[in-house]
Amino acid sequence: MTSDTTSQVRPRPRQRRADGERTRRAILSRAASLATVDGLEGLSIGNLAAATGISKSGLYAHFGSKEELQLATVEEAERILKEEVVQPALAAAPGLGQLAAACEAFFSYVERRVFPGGCFFAATSLEMGARPGPVRDRLATVQSDFTALLRSFAGTAIKQHELAAHEDPDRLAFELHAILLGADTKFVLHDDPAVMSLAREVISHRLGLDTIADAPT
Amino acid sequence: MTSDTTSQVRPRPRQRRADGERTRRAILSRAASLATVDGLEGLSIGNLAAATGISKSGLYAHFGSKEELQLATVEEAERILKEEVVQPALAAAPGLGQLAAACEAFFSYVERRVFPGGCFFAATSLEMGARPGPVRDRLATVQSDFTALLRSFAGTAIKQHELAAHEDPDRLAFELHAILLGADTKFVLHDDPAVMSLAREVISHRLGLDTIADAPT
DNA sequence: TGACAGTACGACCGATCGTGCTATGTTGTC
DNA sequence: GACAACATAGCACGATCGGTCGTACTGTCA
Numbered sequence: 001m002t003s004d005t006t007s008q009v010r011p012r013p014r015q016r017r018a019d020g021e022r023t024r025r026a027i028l029s030r031a032a033s034l035a036t037v038d039g040l041e042g043l044s045i046g047n048l049a050a051a052t053g054i055s056k057s058g059l060y061a062h063f064g065s066k067e068e069l070q071l072a073t074v075e076e077a078e079r080i081l082k083e084e085v086v087q088p089a090l091a092a093a094p095g096l097g098q099l100a101a102a103c104e105a106f107f108s109y110v111e112r113r114v115f116p117g118g119c120f121f122a123a124t125s126l127e128m129g130a131r132p133g134p135v136r137d138r139l140a141t142v143q144s145d146f147t148a149l150l151r152s153f154a155g156t157a158i159k160q161h162e163l164a165a166h167e168d169p170d171r172l173a174f175e176l177h178a179i180l181l182g183a184d185t186k187f188v189l190h191d192d193p194a195v196m197s198l199a200r201e202v203i204s205h206r207l208g209l210d211t212i213a214d215a216p217t
Numbered sequence: 218m219t220s221d222t223t224s225q226v227r228p229r230p231r232q233r234r235a236d237g238e239r240t241r242r243a244i245l246s247r248a249a250s251l252a253t254v255d256g257l258e259g260l261s262i263g264n265l266a267a268a269t270g271i272s273k274s275g276l277y278a279h280f281g282s283k284e285e286l287q288l289a290t291v292e293e294a295e296r297i298l299k300e301e302v303v304q305p306a307l308a309a310a311p312g313l314g315q316l317a318a319a320c321e322a323f324f325s326y327v328e329r330r331v332f333p334g335g336c337f338f339a340a341t342s343l344e345m346g347a348r349p350g351p352v353r354d355r356l357a358t359v360q361s362d363f364t365a366l367l368r369s370f371a372g373t374a375i376k377q378h379e380l381a382a383h384e385d386p387d388r389l390a391f392e393l394h395a396i397l398l399g400a401d402t403k404f405v406l407h408d409d410p411a412v413m414s415l416a417r418e419v420i421s422h423r424l425g426l427d428t429i430a431d432a433p434t
Numbered sequence: 435t436g437a438c439a440g441t442a443c444g445a446c447c448g449a450t451c452g453t454g455c456t457a458t459g460t461t462g463t464c
Numbered sequence: 465g466a467c468a469a470c471a472t473a474g475c476a477c478g479a480t481c482g483g484t485c486g487t488a489c490t491g492t493c494a
Contacts, residue, residue, distance in 0.1 A: 178399025
């Protein structure tokens with residue numbers, strides 16, 4: 001409230017150098033992985049510095065506070081989620097194909113341990129759920145966006161008669177999202193790969209992808 | 218490895234006094250609530266001491282280490298879950314009635330904010346998922362037991378022809394559990410009560426409880 | 435009524451937490 | 465080649481972490 005007299009704001013007076021950008025990326029990559037194990041709150045500056053081989057004060061040159069670091073970490077995780085799950089889904093056939101592709105991409109992303117603690121957002125969302133602030137808001141937005149994406153896929157699928165007309169895109173999106181979450185939870189908690197095939201069955205069945213095999217008529 | 222020579226172990230040489238039992242319960246009650254906000258790892262001895270008005274060393278008279286405190290907290294949360302969800306479910310009509318009652322009891326337990334951060338086990342399971350140890354094992358067991366309960370309800374419901382014969386109890390239990398988890402996640406992350414009615418719809422539909430209204434014939 | 439185990443306290447420990455300040459490279463630009 | 469901006473390290477701070485003392489009070493039971 002004190003500045004902004006010129007109104008010609010400079011929201012990014014910060015200009016990164018090439019080497020700085022590289023280390024920043026390296027830090028965030030580590031941070032995102034660590035956060036799925038220790039949590040966003042448990043992610044400590046000292047740990048992260050040791051894990052990256054950078055001094056604590058070196059870290060602080062990139063992120064002015066822990067909250068900024070958390071926010072940047074969430075954004076990095078968001079980038080990875082889009083790359084791993086959203087893009088493969090968008091590349092599939094519009095409608096039902098996209099729904100199936102999104103689920104399959106998510107399962108693969110969990111199975112391949114892109115993050116050691118399973119899905120980043122599953123792991124951190126519940127942790128921050130009761131901790132109001134910009135970090136929680138960002139996590140909530142990511143989750144909303146993902147659900148909205150599923151909903152839009154579902155809407156298209158219904159419009160294309162790939163799904164029954166009485167289906168509710170809202171409800172279906174919620175169901176699918178819940179299945180993905182449930183699979184991730186069981187997978188990381190029990191270290192059980194079998195849960196993934198169960199989850200895939202559920203998705204297949206729910207989307208009617210198995211009717212060809214089941215009902216030859 | 219050093220002891221256990223007598224093999225006649227005494228796992229509980231500890232004998233509690235009446236007043237000690239009371240404070241112990243008070244501590245664990247607070248601890249379980251705090252853990253759904255700060256996480257089991259973020260639950261600090263100092264915080265808990267301040268929240269209960271007991272000195273840190275006073276706490277240590279009850280729990281020899283942080284891990285012991287975490288384990289006791291999980292057990293307290295388990296007791297509450299059984300009281301709030303399992304018992305109402307068991308009291309319902311065997312089979313489909315129990316399935317529906319379990320889900321409804323869970324929704325109510327989340328909505329009433331029995332724990333400030335939603336379901337205790339949803340909040341802590343993902344946090345400890347990547348942290349091997351007795352605490353994680355206990356959480357995994359609780360979750361397995363709950364799923365097994367749902368599975369047994371489903372099995373009974375099928376046997377009683379309340380559910381189609383082609384239903385797989387395993388799959389249905391997984392689905393329902395996922396829906397409960399998804400509802401809790403969305404509820405705490407968005408502070409949105411509407412998600413509960415959506416989740417109830419999904420459950421009703423999945424269990425075929427709405428067919429009476431939908432299909433009058 | 436003692437004696438003893440359980441309960442609770444305040445002080446304190448080394449370690450680590452998040453966060454500043456300062457100094458010294460390092461890089462890109464004119 | 466100078467110079468400003470960025471990058472990183474070193475160091476230190478107050479606070480808090482989990483944990484351990486020694487000590488005093490108090491139910492419980494022989």
